[in-house]
Amino acid sequence: MRTSTDHAANEKFSAPHGKAATAGIKSGSAPERPSSARAIPGRLLGVFRSLPGPLVGLIAVMIVFSVMSPYFLTWRNLSNIVTQNADIGIMAVGAALVILIGGIDLSVGSTLALSLMTSAWLFRAVGLPFELCVVIGLAVGAAVGLANGVLSTYGRIQPFVATLATMSAAAGLALYITNGNPINDFPDWYLALTSIDVLGIPLEGIIMVATFLLAAFWLRFRPTGRALYAIGGNAEVARLSGLNVTRIKIGVYVIAGFLAALAGVIVGSRLDSAQPTAGTADLLNVIAVVVIGGASLSGGSGGMLNTFIGLLIIGVLNNGMSLLNVSPNLQPVVIGIAIIIAVLTDRASRSRQTA
Amino acid sequence: MAIEAAGSGLVGEGLIKTYSGVPVLKSVDFRVTPGNVVGLVGENGAGKSTLSSVITGVLKPDGGSMQLDGALYAPSSPAEALRQGVALIHQETRLISDLSVAENIFLGRLPTHGGRVDWDSVRREAGLILDSLGVDLDVRRPVRGLSMAMQQEIEIAKALSRKPRYVVFDEPSASLGESETEHVLDRIRALSAAGAGVVYISHRLDEVREVSDEIVCLRDGNRVAHWHSGEVAKEEIINAMVGREFTYEHIAPKPSRSQTVLEVRGLGRRGAFAGINFEVAAGEVLGIAGLVGAGRSEVVRAIAGVDRADEGQVILEGRPLRCTSPRAAIQAGVVMVPEDRKGTGLNLDRSAEENLTLPWERDLARGGLMTRKIIRRVGAIQRERFDVRGNMALPVKSMSGGNQQKILIGKWLVKDPKVLIVDEPTRGVDVGAKMAIYEIIRSLAAGGMAVIVVSSELDEVLGLSHRVMVMSRGRQQGILAREQATPQRVMALAVHSSVPNGPEPLEGPQSPSSPATTL
Numbered sequence: 001m002r003t004s005t006d007h008a009a010n011e012k013f014s015a016p017h018g019k020a021a022t023a024g025i026k027s028g029s030a031p032e033r034p035s036s037a038r039a040i041p042g043r044l045l046g047v048f049r050s051l052p053g054p055l056v057g058l059i060a061v062m063i064v065f066s067v068m069s070p071y072f073l074t075w076r077n078l079s080n081i082v083t084q085n086a087d088i089g090i091m092a093v094g095a096a097l098v099i100l101i102g103g104i105d106l107s108v109g110s111t112l113a114l115s116l117m118t119s120a121w122l123f124r125a126v127g128l129p130f131e132l133c134v135v136i137g138l139a140v141g142a143a144v145g146l147a148n149g150v151l152s153t154y155g156r157i158q159p160f161v162a163t164l165a166t167m168s169a170a171a172g173l174a175l176y177i178t179n180g181n182p183i184n185d186f187p188d189w190y191l192a193l194t195s196i197d198v199l200g201i202p203l204e205g206i207i208m209v210a211t212f213l214l215a216a217f218w219l220r221f222r223p224t225g226r227a228l229y230a231i232g233g234n235a236e237v238a239r240l241s242g243l244n245v246t247r248i249k250i251g252v253y254v255i256a257g258f259l260a261a262l263a264g265v266i267v268g269s270r271l272d273s274a275q276p277t278a279g280t281a282d283l284l285n286v287i288a289v290v291v292i293g294g295a296s297l298s299g300g301s302g303g304m305l306n307t308f309i310g311l312l313i314i315g316v317l318n319n320g321m322s323l324l325n326v327s328p329n330l331q332p333v334v335i336g337i338a339i340i341i342a343v344l345t346d347r348a349s350r351s352r353q354t355a
Numbered sequence: 356m357a358i359e360a361a362g363s364g365l366v367g368e369g370l371i372k373t374y375s376g377v378p379v380l381k382s383v384d385f386r387v388t389p390g391n392v393v394g395l396v397g398e399n400g401a402g403k404s405t406l407s408s409v410i411t412g413v414l415k416p417d418g419g420s421m422q423l424d425g426a427l428y429a430p431s432s433p434a435e436a437l438r439q440g441v442a443l444i445h446q447e448t449r450l451i452s453d454l455s456v457a458e459n460i461f462l463g464r465l466p467t468h469g470g471r472v473d474w475d476s477v478r479r480e481a482g483l484i485l486d487s488l489g490v491d492l493d494v495r496r497p498v499r500g501l502s503m504a505m506q507q508e509i510e511i512a513k514a515l516s517r518k519p520r521y522v523v524f525d526e527p528s529a530s531l532g533e534s535e536t537e538h539v540l541d542r543i544r545a546l547s548a549a550g551a552g553v554v555y556i557s558h559r560l561d562e563v564r565e566v567s568d569e570i571v572c573l574r575d576g577n578r579v580a581h582w583h584s585g586e587v588a589k590e591e592i593i594n595a596m597v598g599r600e601f602t603y604e605h606i607a608p609k610p611s612r613s614q615t616v617l618e619v620r621g622l623g624r625r626g627a628f629a630g631i632n633f634e635v636a637a638g639e640v641l642g643i644a645g646l647v648g649a650g651r652s653e654v655v656r657a658i659a660g661v662d663r664a665d666e667g668q669v670i671l672e673g674r675p676l677r678c679t680s681p682r683a684a685i686q687a688g689v690v691m692v693p694e695d696r697k698g699t700g701l702n703l704d705r706s707a708e709e710n711l712t713l714p715w716e717r718d719l720a721r722g723g724l725m726t727r728k729i730i731r732r733v734g735a736i737q738r739e740r741f742d743v744r745g746n747m748a749l750p751v752k753s754m755s756g757g758n759q760q761k762i763l764i765g766k767w768l769v770k771d772p773k774v775l776i777v778d779e780p781t782r783g784v785d786v787g788a789k790m791a792i793y794e795i796i797r798s799l800a801a802g803g804m805a806v807i808v809v810s811s812e813l814d815e816v817l818g819l820s821h822r823v824m825v826m827s828r829g830r831q832q833g834i835l836a837r838e839q840a841t842p843q844r845v846m847a848l849a850v851h852s853s854v855p856n857g858p859e860p861l862e863g864p865q866s867p868s869s870p871a872t873t874l
Contacts, residue, residue: 221724223716230713233702240699241714242685
């Protein structure tokens with residue numbers, strides 16, 4: 001949080017000279033101080049600085065690992081990184097949207113489990129065709145999202161509390177359906193989701209990237225998607241501007257719930273098993289991805305490209321550490337450090353921009 | 356006026372402040388002596404607030420030096436400045452709404468007794484300070500829910516409880532009505548009578564002239580004028596501020612047309628206002644005047660669908676307008692420029708052009724898509740139309756107050772509405788931008804739009820409006836035609852308080868010959 005004093009000072013200062021002061025920022029490097037002697041390193045530094053912070057971090061981590069492990073920089077390994085994190089990535093898209101409007105969704109992992117168990121149970125115990133079961137599972141995910149949205153808007157419960165409640169309820173229901181037992185053996189086409197390649201890329205990776213692209217397109221070009229930034233920045237300004245803030249917020253939670261269920265489809269296919277505890281450990285990873293991608297939990301900032309980079313950073317770190325035989329118990333420690341570094345460097349680059 | 360002894364006073368010499376390469380103060384000399392009131396004027400961005408920040412330790416100067424009563428004075432923080440007896444009263448209140456009034460006043464230095472907060476003495480002291488200000492308030496109640504004027508009083512009490520020797524008021528009246536402002540001016544007089552040196556920063560020149568012993572004018576970081584008396588012609592000050600000849604005169608608006616656009620019938624909202632009746636014709640500017648808390652903003656908020664009215668109706672071009680949400684009102688062609696630029700008007704972190712398109716994206720989108728090109732174009736059009744200075748692709752907060760206000764108004768004119776409501780059109784903007792905004796409002800009305808202007812500045816309402824509706828305590832006290840609306844008459848109605856409480860015919864005294872006390 002910025003202090004009130006430098007907030008006021010910033011405004012006062014930049015006020016009359018906005019044009020002059022900001023001209024330098026726009027061009028990225030520092031045109032005001034041309035020093036011909038050190039022009040080339042200066043320009044390189046300028047390019048480096050104009051890159052988004054998370055991307056710089058990703059490149060740095062990749063360079064380190066490719067030096068330390070000969071296996072790291074192989075096509076097989078790189079496509080594994082994307083594929084292995086497809087479920088986290090899909091949930092991170094939903095989480096990023098929710099965080100963008102200033103909310104939070106703690107229920108993603110439990111929603112994944114509940115929707116997956118619902119599909120599997122309908123298939124095994126009720127005997128519905130599996131295609132229909134998958135669709136119903138997705139609907140269950142959306143329904144949990146709807147509950148989150150309604151509770152946090154009409155119900156005026158803070159999103160943290162509302163989704164904490166649905167997280168608990170969904171996790172319990174997922175266990176209740178089969179009394180805690182997994183359901184196995186699904187149709188072949190379902191298992192193919194995570195085992196076939198399209199043009200050399202695993203299908204689940206394509207699904208995840210497509211989800212990111214769709215969300216990015218929506219955020220950038222569609223009025224309702226663009227409205228998320230306005231709502232996260234200042235919901236009252238958005239309301240007075242004629243946006244239906246309540247409906248859009250609910251819609252975002254529904255999307256997040258749906259995407260959690262979609263991630264569940266992938267997890268079930270990958271394991272050929274519906275586990276009632278699937279996904280429950282993913283929540284913190286999902287939020288970590290969004291935060292490393294530079295989104296602020298207070299809303300209004302963040303984007304799909306940065307979230308994707310955040311996903312890759314986590315994926316690369318986990319993968320690289322496994323290649324280097326780092327103890328799995330130490331890996332979360334490194335992720336924790338990465339979160340702190342990401343937030344601190346992000347803040348530094350922001351203050352450089354506003355200065 | 357106090358005698359200027361050589362060593363006494365708060366003196367700044369050659370103060371320089373540069374902000375990311377841009378000089379904001381260019382070697383400014385400054386002096387305020389005990390018992391003296393120095394009015395500090397200048398357009399937005401002239402360096403007034405920077406100077407006050409330097410004096411009160413919020414900012415460190417890049418050059419120059421300051422002395423406090425002869426000793427070197429270089430405060431490292433506002434707290435340090437306060438300890439040395441220099442207090443700043445900021446234009447925006449910064450109270451913690453869930454804490455009590457007393458606790459806010461003593462925040463950060465609550466007296467303790469045996470390791471526990473001595474609440475008795477906190478309350479007693481806070482009560483005494485407020486009493487001395489003539490404020491009647493329960494010090495145990497939380498700040499939440501108090502009016503802006505009352506919060507400003509608490510802010511003043513908070514500063515005065517430190518018994519400062521020098522007090523800087525940074526636009527304390529920006530959010531206050533006339534009578535509350537008068538109260539602040541009384542405070543300033545009392546302070547200087549008690550021997551404190553006061554710096555008073557304001558855009559309202561009448562107040563500055565009224566209260567100041569000297570007036571200093573800044574322009575572009577330079578001290579361009581210094582009068583040793585408050586008795587300066589307003590035009591002279593304005594000329595010094597803007598650096599060119601300037602006529603502070605209101606042009607009579609073009610006559611309105613006969614066709615009624617908006618009718619308000621018996622509008623009321625519990626606890627806020629009741630019995631509001633008026634109509635606005637095409638090409639007409641209706642002003643709504645009244646003291647702060649009279650319910651002016653509440654009325655227009657209800658018309659624009661921001662709050663819901665409990666009774667009455669709004670009729671737009673002969674058809675009832677269901678103003679249940681801002682969205683409904685906007686779609687019907689009724690838009691409101693809200694008074695609080697930062698809180699409800701603009702998204703300061705987003706770019707100017709994105710702020711402009713926000714209410715209209717559905718209409719502007721081509722094939723359902725908002726492209727950068729469309730946003731750029733809207734930004735360029737509004738920039739040209741309202742003479743906005745600044746980069747439209749940068750966050751709005753990088754612009755000056757006047758340009759932010761133009762963006763805020765421009766945001767509501769991307770598509771021309773049928774009814775434009777402007778709540779405090781020129782709050783916190785400099786004189787140049789003010790004139791530009793008046794010109795915008797006039798030309799919109801001349802083009803046939805129905806305009807409602809709510810303002811705390813009498814000059815503004817009277818100068819812009821064809822007719823002025825005056826409100827007091829949530830009731831309409833009368834509607835005056837331009838020719839009848841003298842400042843005295845409007846004030847008389849505004850302070851009128853003998854409002855019947857029962858369900859009387861609440862038409863309000865429509866005729867100008869209403870029983871109004873003369874001031």
